[in-house]
Amino acid sequence: MMSTPTKQMGRAGARSRTLGSLGQLFARYGIVIALGLIVLALSVLSDNFLTSGNLTNVLRQVSINGILAVGMTFVILTGGIDLSIGSVLALTGMVGASLVAGSKPHSPILAILAALAVGVVAGACSGIFIAWVRLPAFVVTLGMLSAVRGLTLIYSQGMPISNLSSGFKFLGQGTFLGIPVSVVLFGATALAAWVVLAYTVYGRRVYAVGGNMRSAHTCGINVRGIIFSVYALMGLLSALAGVTLTARTTAALPQAGVAYELDAIAAVVIGGTSLTGGIGGIPLTVVGVLIIGLLNNGLDLLGISSYYQQVIKGLMIVAAVLIDKARHADAA
Amino acid sequence: MNVARHEVMSGSDLLLKAEGIQKSYGGVLALHDGRIELCAGTVHALCGGNGAGKSTFLNILMGLEAPDSGRIWLNGSETRFASPASALAAGIAIITQELSPVPDMTVAENIFLGRESRRAGWFVNQTVMRRKAAELLERLNFAVDPRVKMRRLSLGQIQLVEIAKAIDQRSSVLIMDEPTSAIGDKETAVLFDAIRQLKSAGVGIIYVSHRLSELFSIADEYTVFRDGGFVRTGLMKDIDRDELIRLIVGGSLIDQQCAATEPEKATLLEVQGYSRAGEFEDINLSLKSGEIVGLYGLMGAGRSEFASSLYGISRRNRGRLVMDGAEVEINSPGDALKFRIAMITEDRKASGLFLSQSVRKNISLTSLSSLSRRSFINERKEKAVVQRMIERFHIKVRTRDQPVRQLSGGNQQKVLFARSLTTSPRILICDEPTRGIDEGAKREIHAFLAEFAAQGNAVLMISSEVQEILASCNRVVVFRHGRQVAESPVTRITPERLLHWAS
């Protein structure tokens, strides 16, 4: 009498455990599965999709958003947000371009360093206001979005800068071991960021600050320093994206990068990083970046209207957040 | 046999009955046989350690979660609540461990949240609401002003407001989950008066508390859960404290009241004239090697505030700190850790743990610099340290990488102790270290503190429980209104004296 219900319960338990772990697997890697499905569908629907030329194209096209999304992952992991990256990208691209344009160009290295420095300064400005003055990141970076765009227009007088030196253009057009330089930059950035977040003390602290700021403070972590640092880093990566974009389009345009912050945030969110901070990581952000890039590329290849593209991207974002929610419900 | 039993039990004053409640999460069975029979006009203690399934059971009663199987009767008819709203409508109200007031609304607005007095159908009638709230609070003898914002209240006062709210909803069943865990003895007395009023009005109360002495003074009946299942039910007057503890912990833990060793003489830390405006003033105390010092006082006496500034979370206005004969400056928790002072804060979820992160990352966080080379973490070393801590504190986990969120309160608290120990502290400050955790974990933590002190370290322990102070401390310092009013070895005081000093 007693043993029967126990056995039944055991079986039921085992079954629901299997189902549960399948669900967990899906919640955890759903977005990777989605990427796989997209690749599969595109290779069936388009003959040209799975060609090395096209895949190189995709990587080159996502590299700008990829670099931005890597930086955005750090920011969002601390529970923050940076809306100013499109403007910083435009300003730094403009600064870099101005140094290598015209008849007497400076060294491209100098131009890149100058752009990166400007980016760090811009990011640091946001960081100071967010970490020490304790204004909300949304508001500070919204202000920076406008102010930095204005600085870009002042600096450029509203005109594009072209005729860039070929050394500088190498960044956007050259190849390294057969791989486009912009892709190499994105790959190196993502790899470095992944190592930092997953394997260093700094990375752990970023997660801690985003996971619970008060607990992080109690644990002796310099919370303000960490917050400041992620915005400075975001500025640096925006500048890297800025010079790469400028080199790719062979001109610095004052209206470059408008609304780029939204694609970067979308990639991070699709990759399952929680907007409240503390959860997420670089590998899935890269998956998010690839999904957005593949959708753009695939729908172009298939000749589908860009209107649908936007609808699909929107649905992906909402789906990603739903998966994220399901995962947390499961954990609780 | 089952049928017969059912008929007997569905007698006249049976208010709520549940049996065979089962629930599993992600394949793990959390509750396999939840039962209770609650009669009108009684206080029914629901006892059990953490992980016994109490919370799951209460969530199901409240309609927060759906059971996998089992039946619930309310006033004789079978029901199942799809949501907390429907449970509330049927007359079941709950006061939970996690209070969720709206901080920027007034007390009156919180009490009538969702049931506002209206004027012309659309506009909130503040005057009527405030008057009704004032009457209610006065009737219950709760000293809370209905016009102030919730943000201004102490934890204890917030608790009273929540209770007033539940009472005003005229519920026939009231579930109180650890109602006294955040309030002092004086407020507890006020609460018990309210409970007695409710009892005489015919309300049935399910009362969950880890403070066993409370149960004996307020409850009429008890039901014990252990490991997700029903163990025994009966009348409070038929059972004694030791028997109840035995039922809760399953007899696995032998009574080991750990008397701390006699302190040695060396002074580890000396606090001189610590003050912080509006919170505490002119605090002087010393911690000696091998000593556990209790910090006792009512809610709002400035105990936690003092401990926070000692650890560097908040700044002091005045005062000196002397360690090993030399003056030291502690302005941040980072400084405190450098001087080998660790702290376990009062609210483990808000200012201690990283709930979504793994047990491993929670434990190793403060000692990462010693577990890394050139800022890269040596994971092998980290895992070894974490494993040692998990074993040292008997933390129940599936894997080291399980999120802390999934652990019971006792195990979460042990994670905090494990973390603080990784930095090899000489002084440990703990604020209400055993609040809201089960009897087993409580004993383990007390045993740990005694052992820690015996190794030549010192502990400063804040507690609102007189019994805890008397049982585990060598010396007690009493705070009242931000001032230090008494200091005495515990051997020379009685609970009555302690209460007298504090109030």
Place this chain on the structure above:
Amino acid sequence: MRLEELATTRSPKPAVTSSLLTRRQILKAGLAVTGLGFVSGCRNQSGKSVHRIAVPLQGMTAEFMQLWVRGAQAHPAIKNGLATFTVFDGRMDALTQANQFDTIITRRYDAIIFIPVDVQAGVGPATQAKAAGIPVIGSNTLLADRSLYVSYIGSESVISGEYVAHGVIDRLGGKGNVVVLEGLIGQSAQVERRQGINKVLARSPNIKVLETKSANWSRAEAQSLMENWLTSHGNTINGVISHNDEMALGAIEAMKARGIDFATHPVGGIDGLTDALEAVKRGEMSTTLQDANAQAQGSIDLALKVLIGPSYKPMSDIWNQYPGQLSWDDGKKTEYLVPWTPVTGENVDRLLAIRRAG
């Protein structure tokens, strides 16, 4: 609405004053964005009354608008102090522009030269101005309701579409496969340029359109789009018709990476941006120039004619620039159309020289 637009609060403040412009070029765009500009006094040094003209325009981020402002600054009447003009940067947002009209009316400007962000949304503000007794001169972009104008000077967008399509199709000998890069869908320039292009395509039975898609006026977007098209259609794309130069330049970058010969694969754009002129010089594309200078200077002459009366004689020399195609006619016409200038190998050096001199 984009965040960009949200951020720049819709302050209806004036953006640029011409007196500042002539002195400090660097300050120009800065003031345009920060909205810190101020209006210089109502009298010039000799004490004569100065005509104050408000110029609400689409947005200072567009190169064409920069060129327009540059042209207006160079107008003799502005240089000699007979009139001043204040730029209101509409930031490509119709609501911002509507708010700026409130300011213009409150401050009682003498005349308005209006370049609407949106042909429909501009009607309301213009009606208000007219009701307040401020004459409205149109420039560049035509409002949906022409009766609100005293007069208008611009170039016909539909024709530019015809030009670009002709430019590419003629080079292909009327036969081949083309792709079309469209502007931001729904904007009047996009709608009208498409009309012109479709008109020509309808007459070209041997031209096959492989793809038509929007790259939102953006060089970077067009570059990605073209890369993807080159992947899916390979070498079957013979020509590119673009709604503007920016996108044409993006397509050119993508084609360069593939080593495509521009002599046999024509690319056409519209606007005559500086970068595009240089690309024409390199033989990479064709474009048609919209004469910002003529539109700006012409509109100032038309405004002064309204303010001063029949005695006013036009001061700009643009009226002699297009003999037989554009003439002053005593300023009595309600609509003046500035011809488009197809940019070719012959005139590109001259046009570039003018651009650099400006």
